[in-house]
Amino acid sequence: xxxxxxxxxxxxxxxxxxxxxxxxxYAAVFFGDESIAREVLRLESKVDDLLVxxxxxxxxxxxxxxxxDALAGVLSLAVAIEDIADAAEDIAQxxxxxxxxxxxxxxxxxxAAEVTARVKIREENELEGRPLRDLELPARTGMWLIALRRxxxxxxxxxxDELLLExxxxxxxxxxxxxxxxxxxxxxxxxxxxxxxxxxxxSHLDRAVDLVVEMKNSSExxxxxxxxxxxLRDRSLAAEVMVLExxxxxSFHELQxxxxxxxxELDDPEELRGLLHLxxxxxxxxxxxxxxxxxxxxxxxxxxIIAAALSQADEIVGEAIVNPGSEADGRSLRExxxxxxxxxxxxAIQRDDRWRYRxxxxxxxxxGDRLLAIGPGEGAPRLRELCGDERPEGEEGWAxxxxxxx
Numbered sequence: 001x002x003x004x005x006x007x008x009x010x011x012x013x014x015x016x017x018x019x020x021x022x023x024x025x026y027a028a029v030f031f032g033d034e035s036i037a038r039e040v041l042r043l044e045s046k047v048d049d050l051l052v053x054x055x056x057x058x059x060x061x062x063x064x065x066x067x068x069d070a071l072a073g074v075l076s077l078a079v080a081i082e083d084i085a086d087a088a089e090d091i092a093q094x095x096x097x098x099x100x101x102x103x104x105x106x107x108x109x110x111x112a113a114e115v116t117a118r119v120k121i122r123e124e125n126e127l128e129g130r131p132l133r134d135l136e137l138p139a140r141t142g143m144w145l146i147a148l149r150r151x152x153x154x155x156x157x158x159x160x161d162e163l164l165l166e167x168x169x170x171x172x173x174x175x176x177x178x179x180x181x182x183x184x185x186x187x188x189x190x191x192x193x194x195x196x197x198x199x200x201x202x203s204h205l206d207r208a209v210d211l212v213v214e215m216k217n218s219s220e221x222x223x224x225x226x227x228x229x230x231x232l233r234d235r236s237l238a239a240e241v242m243v244l245e246x247x248x249x250x251s252f253h254e255l256q257x258x259x260x261x262x263x264x265e266l267d268d269p270e271e272l273r274g275l276l277h278l279x280x281x282x283x284x285x286x287x288x289x290x291x292x293x294x295x296x297x298x299x300x301x302x303x304x305i306i307a308a309a310l311s312q313a314d315e316i317v318g319e320a321i322v323n324p325g326s327e328a329d330g331r332s333l334r335e336x337x338x339x340x341x342x343x344x345x346x347x348a349i350q351r352d353d354r355w356r357y358r359x360x361x362x363x364x365x366x367x368g369d370r371l372l373a374i375g376p377g378e379g380a381p382r383l384r385e386l387c388g389d390e391r392p393e394g395e396e397g398w399a400x401x402x403x404x405x406x
Contacts, residue, residue: 024040081288084285084289099274125166138344145171150169212282317374319373322368
């Protein structure tokens with residue numbers, strides 16, 4: 001008889017798989033790759049199985065009404081994770097159902113703050129035969145390995161002990177400047193992207209595409225902020241997720257207008273179906289993120305299992321406070337190259353009780369800024385070192401009571 005997995009293990013597995021689904025689903029759209037889209041559907045089945053087991057374990061663990069109340073938050077989080085996975089499946093269906101994606105969308109995604117790249121390990125390389133832990137790709141390049149294909153087999157979210165082999169095809173996410181660094185490590189040649197073409201006037205389709213990219217970015221930030229709000233028990237972060245949810249609703253309504261206008265400009269308006277499908281799925285992801293934050297709004301603290309699961313996932317939430325005289329004090333995000341130097345992506349910056357999410361590279365940091373970032377576990381200490389934040393790990397987050405907002 002197999003040993004039943006713990007609630008924490010099941011929650012971590014479902015969360016990681018659902019996030020990977022979103023990454024791979026957008027990668028399938030970016031590359032127009034049906035094989036990646038089909039992998040998303042396989043992962044969706046895995047998430048379903050994990051959540052079925054999770055619900056069964058919670059039912060067995062709830063021996064008293066108090067137990068049931070304590071585990072209700074875990075089940076609520078499970079529903080949100082399931083909603084994210086379902087939305088990712090719908091994104092993959094854009095490719096599998098050939099709904100059509102305008103070329104302009106792929107052009108916009110190529111010049112986004114975070115891009116998806118596909119890199120093949122060639123004969124002469126610096127990656128072969130070394131475990132991912134030793135390669136430290138996120139810290140060296142800013143790129144996060146989300147999956148790899150080895151012949152006809154796929155490995156999703158490869159672990160730190162995974163050895164890379166010649167001819168492996170890597171799927172990574174990170175800043176555009178990190179792509180060429182990985183290519184060179186893999187034995188390839190740099191392919192510096194030309195700057196995006198300047199257009200004197202935006203067409204209706206351009207405006208629709210811009211809104212879809214904005215909604216995609218908002219959905220990714222909303223999920224990261226929701227996990228941060230849960231881990232840090234921060235109601236101000238939960239409020240920011242609600243702001244993003246309202247913004248996403250407004251963007252979707254605006255998008256519908258631009259799509260109707262763009263239809264008159266195109267010979268084949270059918271390709272606009274894909275835009276609406278992507279936007280609808282992105283909106284559902286933001287809605288799921290908002291539902292997570294209800295656990296923070298309650299006077300009762302969420303179950304400790306939630307904190308343990310979020311802190312042990314493949315990607316963790318990191319927090320750092322910029323100290324006076326530190327390397328980060330007075331310098332911009334672009335100058336610091338935080339993503340490349342640490343592998344962490346800055347989700348938001350808090351300054352004077354105000355949050356700024358997805359800050360641009362020109363944003364200059366100052367002493368007292370509180371940074372929230374998401375990325376690999378080894379990147380969090382490096383981010384703190386950059387900011388001169390010498391607090392011991394574990395001081396932030398779930399230690400101490402939740403303070404009310406002023």
